[in-house]
Amino acid sequence: MELKTDLYLGDCRIELKRIPDNSVDLIVTSPPYADQRKSTYGGVSVKEYVGWFLPVSKELLRVLKPTGTFILNIKEKVIEGERSTYVMELILEMRKQGWLWTEEFIWHKKNCFPGKWSNRFRDAWERLLQFNKDKKFNMYQDAVKVPIGDWAKDRLKNLSETDKIRDNAKNGSGFGKNVSNWLGKATVYPTNVIHLATECNNKNHSAAFPRELPEWFIRLFTQENDTVLDPFMGSGTTIEVAKRMKRNSIGIEILPEYYDEVRRQFAPIEYYLMEPAIEYETTEYQRSYAIR
Amino acid sequence: MELKTDLYLGDCRIELKRIPDNSVDLIVTSPPYADQRKSTYGGVSVKEYVGWFLPVSKELLRVLKPTGTFILNIKEKVIEGERSTYVMELILEMRKQGWLWTEEFIWHKKNCFPGKWSNRFRDAWERLLQFNKDKKFNMYQDAVKVPIGDWAKDRLKNLSETDKIRDNAKNGSGFGKNVSNWLGKATVYPTNVIHLATECNNKNHSAAFPRELPEWFIRLFTQENDTVLDPFMGSGTTIEVAKRMKRNSIGIEILPEYYDEVRRQFAPIEYYLMEPAIEYETTEYQRSYAIR
DNA sequence: GTTCCGCATGAATCGATAG
DNA sequence: ACTATCGATTCATGCGGAA
Numbered sequence: 151m152e153l154k155t156d157l158y159l160g161d162c163r164i165e166l167k168r169i170p171d172n173s174v175d176l177i178v179t180s181p182p183y184a185d186q187r188k189s190t191y192g193g194v195s196v197k198e199y200v201g202w203f204l205p206v207s208k209e210l211l212r213v214l215k216p217t218g219t220f221i222l223n224i225k226e227k228v229i230e231g232e233r234s235t236y237v238m239e240l241i242l243e244m245r246k247q248g249w250l251w252t253e254e255f256i257w258h259k260k261n262c263f264p265g266k267w268s269n270r271f272r273d274a275w276e277r278l279l280q281f282n283k284d285k286k287f288n289m290y291q292d293a294v295k296v297p298i299g300d301w302a303k304d305r306l307k308n309l310s311e312t313d314k315i316r317d318n319a320k321n322g323s324g325f326g327k328n329v330s331n332w333l334g335k336a337t338v339y340p341t342n343v344i345h346l347a348t349e350c351n352n353k354n355h356s357a358a359f360p361r362e363l364p365e366w367f368i369r370l371f372t373q374e375n376d377t378v379l380d381p382f383m384g385s386g387t388t389i390e391v392a393k394r395m396k397r398n399s400i401g402i403e404i405l406p407e408y409y410d411e412v413r414r415q416f417a418p419i420e421y422y423l424m425e426p427a428i429e430y431e432t433t434e435y436q437r438s439y440a441i442r
Numbered sequence: 443m444e445l446k447t448d449l450y451l452g453d454c455r456i457e458l459k460r461i462p463d464n465s466v467d468l469i470v471t472s473p474p475y476a477d478q479r480k481s482t483y484g485g486v487s488v489k490e491y492v493g494w495f496l497p498v499s500k501e502l503l504r505v506l507k508p509t510g511t512f513i514l515n516i517k518e519k520v521i522e523g524e525r526s527t528y529v530m531e532l533i534l535e536m537r538k539q540g541w542l543w544t545e546e547f548i549w550h551k552k553n554c555f556p557g558k559w560s561n562r563f564r565d566a567w568e569r570l571l572q573f574n575k576d577k578k579f580n581m582y583q584d585a586v587k588v589p590i591g592d593w594a595k596d597r598l599k600n601l602s603e604t605d606k607i608r609d610n611a612k613n614g615s616g617f618g619k620n621v622s623n624w625l626g627k628a629t630v631y632p633t634n635v636i637h638l639a640t641e642c643n644n645k646n647h648s649a650a651f652p653r654e655l656p657e658w659f660i661r662l663f664t665q666e667n668d669t670v671l672d673p674f675m676g677s678g679t680t681i682e683v684a685k686r687m688k689r690n691s692i693g694i695e696i697l698p699e700y701y702d703e704v705r706r707q708f709a710p711i712e713y714y715l716m717e718p719a720i721e722y723e724t725t726e727y728q729r730s731y732a733i734r
Numbered sequence: 735g736t737t738c739c740g741c742a743t744g745a746a747t748c749g750a751t752a753g
Numbered sequence: 754a755c756t757a758t759c760g761a762t763t764c765a766t767g768c769g770g771a772a
Contacts, residue, residue, distance in 0.1 A: 186745045228747065231577040232542050238530040250524050256548055256567050258635050263746045264763030266631060269581055272763075273746065274633030275548050285523040289561055339558060341566030343550050347766060348744070358745055593765060597739070630764065 151375050154398045155389060155416060155441040159409040162381035162402040165438075166209035169400065174213045175288070175376035178364045178388050180223035181206075184236060196229060199236045200243055206381060207244050213379065216284045219371045220249070223257070223359070225276040231269060237277065244281065252287075253280040253342060257363065261347040278344070278363075293369040295337035364388040368395055386412035416441045443667050446690045447681060447708060447733040451701040454673035454694040457730075458501035461692065466505045467580070467668035470656045470680050472515040473498075476528055488521060491528045492535055498673060499536050505671065509580045511663045512541070515549070515651070517568040523561060529569065536573065544579075545572040545634060549655065552639045570636070570655075585661040587629035656680040660687055678704035708733045 158165040184199040194202045210220055226234040241251055255278035262274040349360045364387060368378055374396045380388040383401035385408055392399035393416075403409040416439075450457040476491040486494045502512055518526040533543055547570035554566040641652045656679060660670055666688045672680040675693035677700055684691035685708075695701040708731075 180745085183745050223745095225745070227745080231748090232544060233546060235534060235537070235543070238533065241530065242527060245527070251527070252524060253562055254525060256550070256635075258548070258550065259765095261744080261765035262633055263744060264765080265746055265748090266762050267747055268583075269577070269579065270545055270634070270747075271583070271631055272633045274635045276745080285561075287561070291560075291563070339563055341554055341564045342562070343548075343566040349767085591765060 152442050153375070153393070153396060155393055155439075156400045157383070157389075157409065157413055157416075157439045157441070158400070158402040159404075159406060159437045160402065161404050163205045163209065165402045166206070166213060166381060168438075169209075169213045169379070171212055172215045173377065174379045174400070175215055175218045175397075176368060176371045177210055177214060177218070177220040177379045177381070178223075178367050179221070179380045179382045180359050180384070181382045183224065184227060184234070186227070196227070196234050196236055200240050203240060204243055204247065207249065208247055210379075210381065211248055211283065214283055217286065217288045218283065219252075219287055219289075219367075220281040221255075221367050221371075222279040222281065223276060223363070224279065225273070228270070241279065248283070249281040250283070250285065251279065252282045254278070255280065256343045258343060258345045259348055260345060278367075288371060288373075290370060290373065291339055294340055294366055296340050298336045298338050359384070359387045361387060361391055364391045365395065368392055368397060372397055383412060384408055386415065390415070413439055444734050445667070445685065445688060447685055447731075448692045449675075449681075449701065449705055449708075449731045449733070450692070450694040451696075451698060451729045452694065453696050455497050455501065457694045458498070458505060458673060460730075461501075461505045461671070463504055464507045465669065466671045466692070467507055467510045467689075468660060468663045469502055469506060469510070469512040469671045469673070470515075470659050471513070471672045471674045472651050472676070473674045475516065476519060476526065488519065488526050488528055492532050495532060496535055496539065499541065500539055502671075502673065503540060503575065506575055508576045509578065510575065511544075511579055511581075511659075512573040513547075513659050513663075514571040514573065515568060515655070516571065517565070520562070533571065540575070541573040542575070542577065543571065544574045546570070547572065548635045550635060550637045552637060554640070570659075580663060580665075582662060582665065583631055586632055586658055588632045590628060590630050651676070651679045653679060653683050656683045657687065660684055660689060664689055675704060676700055678707065682707070705731055 158168070181203065182194065184194055184196045186193065207220075214220060224237055224240075226237045228234070245251055257276045257278050259274050259276065262272050265272055344363070344366065346360050346362055348358055364378075364380075368391060372378060375398065377398040377400065378388065378392040379400045379402075380386075381402045383389060383403040386401060386403075389399045389401040389412065401412060403412065450460070473495065474486065476488040477485045499512075506512060516529055516532075518529045520526070537543055549568045549570050551566050551568065554564050557564055636655070636658065638652050638654050656670075656672075660683060664670060667690065669690040669692065670680065670684040671692040671694075672678075673694045675681060675695040678693060678695075681691045681693040681704065693704060695704065
């Protein structure tokens with residue numbers, strides 16, 4: 151079976167309209183947080199945030215299959231000494247749209263941003279909100295079982311050669327890859343707390359989103375040949391992981407720099423070109439690509 | 443200085459009225475969670491939960507000192523496959539009362555309740571919501587410093603003398619250039635993710651509240667001779683810890699069984715008896731005690 | 735070839751200073 | 754007053770060059 155990778159350049163509130171109803175198995179995304187990354191993205195203000203996001207989530211609800219899942223990575227910032235409430239308000243509004251708020255996973259960031267303040271400690275966690283269209287959805291729990299006990303620590307260390315793998319089992323939730331190496335070992339199901347460090351590799355792009363995060367959810371909520379969507383693609387971590395895991399993928403990105411970078415990354419195997427659907431919006435950049 | 447332990451039997455919405463304004467330094471409590479079954483202990487239905495709690499939080503706002511802190515341990519239940527929203531609604535309503543929602547700590551329960559469901563994993567975390575009356579509050583961060591991460595052990599043990607005087611002038615954060623800053627540093631400040639196991643083998647009651655939890659917050663937010671309040675005392679974990687840490691404490695409990703148990707626990711040193719303030723509500727049980 | 739060490743780099747937050 | 758910018762603070766991690 152042929153795998154597809156579709157890339158779109160543009161605002162996802164518009165580009166999502168090109169995607170058919172009920173066609174996506176998993177949405178994993180990390181939208182720009184409020185007032186964050188102003189230098190790269192425009193920076194959505196805290197006041198506008200819910201209103202800005204709701205049209206997106208409405209489209210996402212449309213394109214997701216009834217058996218599919220939406221994972222939203224987000225965290226509220228501090229304003230004048232208080233945690234903002236826009237994430238809670240967003241959840242409440244999304245439920246009115248028809249989303250079910252199924253679960254909240256915690257991403258424990260082991261290497262969180264440093265700093266010291268008189269009234270708070272470092273923020274070491276983010277929300278991974280799970281939304282669904284239906285109470286019944288696909289979940290392949292066996293795909294993310296983790297080894298039990300301390301032996302995993304040594305076991306995982308020895309794999310560092312073959313693949314970039316971290317010693318994640320230390321903290322309990324264990325989260326590495328290479329499940330095949332655990333064959334024959336006792337495994338247990340993980341919990342809703344995920345321990346991972348952010349990737350701060352000084353190579354090209356700094357992906358605040360570690361690869362293991364989309365990988366874990368892709369394993370948990372999809373099978374091969376399913377379709378994964380990231381409407382805020384950024385540097386394409388989710389798309390890259392999905393492709394490697396033999397899932398079809400769709401990425402949307404508003405910034406040409408990121409879009410171009412991801413497109414270049416997949417260039418060697420690219421041979422199919424889609425025409426832009428909205429002609430008056432074409433730019434000097436190719437607006438969308440399908441890679442097979 | 444003499445330490446005091448005040449115990450009240452009754453509904454905290456009523457008993458709290460006996461406590462003076464601005465007299466408490468720290469409130470740590472774990473109220474009965476919302477439940478579908480009303481018959482259970484303190485059983486409050488999900489629908490009623492916010493309305494039931496708001497009169498309590500209003501009284502707590504009154505008795506707390508402006509420099510004090512309120513730590514609320516809570517987690518929403520799953521109902522018909524969805525996480526309930528009453529905790530979010532409660533936060534929004536408490537802000538309307540005048541509370542500041544300063545921070546949300548995560549309690550990672552390392553040994554969470556076992557079980558398996560087709561649509562979710564085990565729940566391994568709870569919220570520890572921090573509320574304050576004022577942006578300025580007492581926080582004794584040095585009291586809860588933790589051992590430095592393992593990475594430092596290997597990296598710091600073999601630093602030469604020349605390394606220690608390396609300049610870190612350049613620009614930017616200036617950290618990392620001078621690793622020798624960390625020589626002799628054994629502890630760092632913690633984050634807002636707290637890793638604790640639940641206490642499983644309690645004698646009588648399963649106090650899901652491990653002693654370390656109130657202990658950590660008492661260390662962080664109070665000094666000796668300060669006053670700690672738990673309006674849902676239960677089996678008295680918070681009170682016991684506060685007493686051991688030389689803090690004055692106030693405990694309120696609605697169930698005579700629990701109240702009596704805690705009272706018995708402190709009986710050997712009990713010599714002061716307070717008269718009930720509300721006579722028509724007296725029961726066969728002694729309604730309040732002050733222990734010095 | 736291993737192990738060791740220098741270094742850059744973070745979805746941060748506060749308070750002071752500047753326009 | 755009210756907003757925008759800037760410096761100071763802090764610590765875990767991976768990479769790459771050195772021992």
